[in-house]
Structures are given as structure tokens and as C-alpha cells.
Amino acid sequence: MYRILIVDDEHHIVNWLSSLLEQNELNLEVLKAYKGSDALKTLTEYRIDIVLLDIKMPGLNGLQVADYIADFWPACRIIFLTGFNDFDFIYKANKMKHTSYLLKTEEDQVLLSEIASTIRDIEKEHRLQLQQKIAQQKDFLLNYWPQKEFIKDILAGKPVDRIADSFQITPNSFSLSTEESVYIALCHIKWSDSNSDADMLHLNHILILNQTIEVMLQDMYPFVSIDLSKNTYLFLFQRNKGNLHKTKQDPVLFLKESFNAAAAQMKHCISTVLCSFSVNWQELVSVYESMQDYFTNQVNKQNLSQSYTYVVTEKMLSSLALGDITTKNKTFIQQALYELSHNLYQGEFGKCRMSLKELQKTYTQSKSMHSLPLIELYFSISTHFMKYIVDYNLNEAISSHIGLYPLYFINEFDTWDKAFDYLCRLTGVLEQLNQTSEKDITQKLVDTMKQYIADHLTFELTLTELSEVVNYNPSYISRIFKKQTGISLFDYINAERINHAKHLLRDTDLPINTIAGTIGFDTSQYFSIVFKKTVGISPREYRMQQLI
Secondary structure (H helix, E strand, O other), rough: EEEEEEEEEOHHHHHHEEEEEEEEEEEEEEEEEOOOOHHHHHHHHOOOOEEEEOOOOOOOOOHHHHHHHHHHHHOOOEEEEEEEOHHHHHHHHHHOOOOEEEOOOOHHHHHHHHHHHHHHHHHHHHHHHHHHHHHHHHHHHHHHHHHHHHHHHHHHHOOOOHHHHHHHHOOOOOOOOOOOOOEEEEEEEEEEOOOOHHHHHHHHHHHHHHHHHHHHHHHOEEEEEEEEEOEEEEEEEOOHHOOOOOOOHHHHHHHHHHHHHHHHOOOEEEEEEEEEOOOOOOOOOHHHHHHHHHHHHHHHOOOOOOOOOEEEHHHHHHHOOOHHHOOOOHHHHHHHHHHHHHHHOOOHHHHHHHHHEEEHHHHOOOOOOOOOOHHHHHHHHHHHHHHHHOOOOOHHHHHHOOOOOOOOHHHHHHOOOHHHHHHHHHHHHHHHHOOOHHHHHHHHHHHHHHHHHHHOOOOOHHHHHHHHHHOOOOOHHHHHHHHHOOHHHHHHHHHHHHHHHHHHHHHOOHHHHHHHHOOOOOOHHHHHHHHHHHOOOOOHHHHHHOOO
């Protein structure tokens, strides 16, 4: 899935373009900005593939924003939009790299065709770059094995300068400087063809991974990598000195988004732990070992079905060694709670029990049932169970199998082990009740989304937000919702908003601009456009009809 940013100071244009893109199956995640400064903020937080950019805006104009785009994401494509036939602006826009130009007066289909063409260009460029890398396989392999031995010796604790001398490392054979610090990434890949143990297959995997990562890095970060196993890889990165003046991008964000983009390109599940700080070569071993512990204890056991990049801080890694419950790694607990909830909603009850066992380890340091941090954590766990039970209306069905009061009445237990034994038994009951048809599960998913939409009409409802609510990825819930209801999520949300607007227009005397804000529209102008398109008359005309 590619990410597109729409930038225009006219809110109704941004929202209209957003709705146009979401109604067409272009496999795009749509982000919005209503002024140049908002666009810059988004550019510092996300990898952007395409930008629809208004040329003339107050404050930072489109050309100035385009200069920043070149700094943050050099490979990003820009489609300039303007309602003015201004030769000077058009001339400057056309001189920029990766840009095209359209008038706002063009038909919708022209814009959609241009975006589809841009996506094809991106995919074509990626394929060409990968083909070039494949042509360089021989050179890569000649350097890979000595690099691997060099890094392995460092991880074994040998002094860097002594190893460098013995290996006769040169700039041609080793792309990193041992005088400068490095960023570290540890990743695990579920190869779809991993059933074979053939050496040639393993070699092919190494080539594919390295070449894809190199394409996504856009020559910004030279790196070396080694395969720790047939599925686990270590990467060391440094910033390209020759490109220091060309990008203002945060290194960690750039590397994180590059791994995410590589996972999407390769279509394999990649779990990555990325160090948020650079490390000198003398500290490399200790940081690497902490990252391995983090990976083994908090990532690998989760057996995630989707790619994810975890950014770990120095504090997070150092806290792994702390045994005191009051200083337990909060990030680990939050992640374990997230996985518990995620696995509940995915019906992965075996993984739920694994998450509970991981959380139970947090309690091993204390025998007291009066520890407030432990009581708070227990109620955080029980809240996830209660939410699941309420969302799927399982209260009555469960009552004939197991009591629910221990979820909120902790005095029922005299030890934490008994508390967790209860949670495991409850998980078993939920697993039995989950033996329903796929159709029922899908309907519950759609009903949950509908209820959330009904409860949050006043807010900006995004596909990403809804996916987090139901613990499924955005493209899946969009596809399932349309298949189940016959209407797209975007159209359904707008229809619900318009229905609520009708009620407010009919039964209250609230001003139209107040009603627009109440049902989640940015401006009354955009609200009026959507209302008239849906109902056939303007909000004011509708209100007048109801008064007759």
C-alpha cells in the first residue's frame, strides 16, 4: 500500500479529493494537510510516496513545500494542482524532479489516471532498481562473506582495530567506517518458501533482502548485513556523508519507514527491532545482545502475522536487566497487553495464553496481593477481556461456563497464580464459544465498526483508526465491510453523518455551520456539497421543507 498526502488550503477540495481516492481501488493510504506547515509536520512523521500539492497557498506555497519534500523523501512523486494558469509557477514546477502538473478544473478521471500512472512509475522504478542490483550480485557476494566474518568477530568480542587489520578492510570491500557510530536493526522474516533448507534458497533470500533494503534507502545510508540464521538478519547503517546536505530526515524514522516499505515490496512478514540511537563500535556487542534479548523475549514469541518495526530506546534496552517490579519495562507490558487484545480479536487463543504467561512473569517478584502496580496491571488485563465479551455480547453465553465476577473482584484470589489460572480458564471458555461460522465472525466485525462509527460521528473517522479498534489491517476491513454491506466504509460514514444531519436540521434550530462541525465535517461548505450530492437539495432547502 502506497501513502499519498493531499495538500490544499481549501478544505472542501482536500476532503473531496480524499473521498474520490478512497472510493477508487488504488490501494492508497490517504493523509491530509490544509496548509504548508501541516504538510511539513506530516513529512517528518511518515514516508510519503505521492503528494497532491496546491501551488498557490498562503504562508508556505506549493513550491516551497516541494523543496522540503526533496529534503525529506527524495523519491516522492509530486502532482501539482492549481486553479491558476500561471506560467511562472508552472515553469518552476516542471523543472523539479519527479513532478507533474494538473489544473484543478480537470475531470476526476484525469486525476485518477495520473495517480494510477504515477503508481505504475514508482513500481517500474523499483523493478528497474532491483534488476540493477541483481546484475551486481557477483560483486555483492564477493564482499558479503568477508563482511560477515568481520561482524561475527566483533560480536564475539574481538577488538575492532585488530580485526580490521587482519581482514585488510578497504572502502571497496566494507562500506562502513569503523571510526563512526552505526544504527542497528535486527529483523526476522517469515519466508513464504522457507520449507526448503537448500543453501541456494538461503543465498537467494540474502540477496533479495539486501537488494530490496538498498533500493528503499535511496543511497542515503550505506550498510552491511549478516545472516544470523536462515530467518534472522543483523543490519548496521551509517549516514552517507555525501548526502548529509541533501536530507533533513530523522535517521530513525527514515530507517523505520524503509524497513516497512521493504516488507510491503517483498510481501513477506518482517519483524524488525531498530535501535533509536547510534552506537560506537566498542558498544556494539552489549547493545546487540540487549536487542537480541528484546527480540527473543518480546517480539519473536508473539508470532505476529503482519510486518512491524519496533523502535527501541536506550532506556528500554537497559530496563531489560532490571528485576524489580516497580521498574519493569513498561514498553514490554504495553506490548504484551496489545498482543493479548490483538490475539483475542483474531481468535488466536493459544497466543492469548502465551501473552498471559509473559505477563504473569511480571508478578513473580511479589507475593503480595496488595501491590497497587500489580493490581492496576491485573485490571488492565481484565479490561481487555471485558471489552471483548461486551463487544461480542458473550455475557449470557459465558455465565453457564464460568463466573465473570473475578474479572473485577480481585479478593476472590489469595495468590496471583490463582488469578492467572482463572484468566487461562476464561480464555479456554472463550475459545469454545468462538467455534462459530466465519459469517458470524464477519458480521460481528462489521457490527463493531458500525457501532464505533455511530458513537464517534463528531470525530474524523479514518480507516487506520477503525483498523486499530477491531484489530485488523485497514485494507482487510475496507474489503470485508463493502462485501458484507454492499457499500464502502467512506460512503457508509457519510450516509450516517447525513442521516444525523437530517435529524438536527429537522428537530433543532442549530446553525448549519454548527451542525457541520457536530457531525464531523471540517467546513460547512464541504458539508453542504456532500449533503446536496446525497439528498439532492441543500441543507437550508431541506430545513425549509421540513417547516412546511
